[in-house]
Amino acid sequence: MESSNFKVVLKTIQYREQDCFAIGFVYHEKLNAFVKKLPNVKWSKSNKTFYVPKKKLSLHRLYTLLQEKGVYVDYSSVISKQAKTISKKQKRKPRNISEANKQVVREFVNYLRGLRLSENTVRVYFTFVADFVEFIGKKPLDELSNLDVRLFVENQVKYKRYAISTHRQLVSAIKHFGTFLPDSQLSVEELKRPSKSRYLPTVLSKEEVIDLLRATKNLKHRTILAMLYSAGLRISEVLNLQLRDIDVDRRQLFIKNAKGRKDRVVVLAESFIPLLHNYYMTYAPNIYFIENPKGGKYSAGSIRTFIKKSCKGAHITKRISPHSLRHSYATHLIEDGVGLRHVQDLLGHSKPETTMIYTHVAKKDLLQIRSPLDAAILALDKTDNKQLKQTLSRNIGG
Numbered sequence: 001m002e003s004s005n006f007k008v009v010l011k012t013i014q015y016r017e018q019d020c021f022a023i024g025f026v027y028h029e030k031l032n033a034f035v036k037k038l039p040n041v042k043w044s045k046s047n048k049t050f051y052v053p054k055k056k057l058s059l060h061r062l063y064t065l066l067q068e069k070g071v072y073v074d075y076s077s078v079i080s081k082q083a084k085t086i087s088k089k090q091k092r093k094p095r096n097i098s099e100a101n102k103q104v105v106r107e108f109v110n111y112l113r114g115l116r117l118s119e120n121t122v123r124v125y126f127t128f129v130a131d132f133v134e135f136i137g138k139k140p141l142d143e144l145s146n147l148d149v150r151l152f153v154e155n156q157v158k159y160k161r162y163a164i165s166t167h168r169q170l171v172s173a174i175k176h177f178g179t180f181l182p183d184s185q186l187s188v189e190e191l192k193r194p195s196k197s198r199y200l201p202t203v204l205s206k207e208e209v210i211d212l213l214r215a216t217k218n219l220k221h222r223t224i225l226a227m228l229y230s231a232g233l234r235i236s237e238v239l240n241l242q243l244r245d246i247d248v249d250r251r252q253l254f255i256k257n258a259k260g261r262k263d264r265v266v267v268l269a270e271s272f273i274p275l276l277h278n279y280y281m282t283y284a285p286n287i288y289f290i291e292n293p294k295g296g297k298y299s300a301g302s303i304r305t306f307i308k309k310s311c312k313g314a315h316i317t318k319r320i321s322p323h324s325l326r327h328s329y330a331t332h333l334i335e336d337g338v339g340l341r342h343v344q345d346l347l348g349h350s351k352p353e354t355t356m357i358y359t360h361v362a363k364k365d366l367l368q369i370r371s372p373l374d375a376a377i378l379a380l381d382k383t384d385n386k387q388l389k390q391t392l393s394r395n396i397g398g
Helices: 029-036 059-068 076-087 099-114 118-138 145-159 164-178 207-214 220-230 237-241 270-283 299-312 323-335 342-345 354-361 370-384 386-393
Strands: 006-014 018-024 042-044 049-052 072-074 250-258 264-268
Touching: 006 049, 006 059, 006 076, 018 059, 059 072, 059 076, 059 145, 099 118, 099 164, 118 145, 118 164, 118 270, 145 164, 145 220, 207 220, 207 299, 220 237, 220 270, 220 299, 220 386, 237 250, 237 299, 237 323, 264 342, 299 323, 323 354, 342 354
Parallel strands: 006 072
Antiparallel strands: 006 018, 018 049, 042 049, 250 264
16 A cells, blocks of 8 residues: 555544544545554544544554554554643552563563662663553564564653653663563664763852851751762762761771672761761761661651752752762862872762763863953953943943
């Protein structure tokens, strides 16, 4: 069928107490004949459209049948309704996955753990793959193709509004799943991730850091913020830090099993030690550096909450997170002349390229660059200082 110019619009309708897909298109004899032959498709006189019950033919299968014939399919109306349903903060219903496929997903989780991925990564990949298996419906896993992946990724990215980083994680999860499946037709090497976004980190000035600490009245909260900044720790590293890993005499912190399963040693700030001693004598933690009132691990949510409060008290309008203090630590080290290699080790970065982003926000070298405006004004200043003042201070249009 010569159908490169054919277009079909799918919509959701209620017909005879069933959820159905309405199949709309500008009449063409060949396209009309093809749609008639689709499985379970019927004509509705009252709606004047072809339709098919959802339980008889899934969106994915309907799309595939049309797309294989070169028909352009607009299903945005269907997905838009689904997205509105998802956006309502309701308890998620159990996924509609067969028992056989559920077992495959469970085995995939074991495979990820066998790769020694972190539990957080395993959990994220499991969610993406379970959503993917639900999306393909009854299609056998050994018949999966890159087209199935493309349709799923387009669906998730567009209607769940995933950020670039989440999009990359999604593709990584599917690539792992394709490698795991023994008889898959997926071409894993052809699945492309979008390029990483290279946003400059939000950094506090040294003065703002001091203002933030002064505005934090609670001793425990102030100690946490001081530790995050003075050692450049990730929030997970602060929460998992145990008292036995703090060597006050040698002014060292031993960060164990951090991101990438790496250990490292970080310098403990000398000015932080009196604050640490005061905190320890007041709260008497047992195992962890910072503990909740019941003695267990402190929560990341609590830290984020009081940071917002402290920023407000310090009149800091930048959007600050716990990781912003780590960014500030790295940037200030570079501004103070510490070499990139040392900063990389202190932060626990695997690649120097990750550390180099802080050179873009460090002021040390940038402040030595003269703006062309300053050069022009300096040249004018030598000839006519009176004209200079008039040029810059005069009102516009005056």
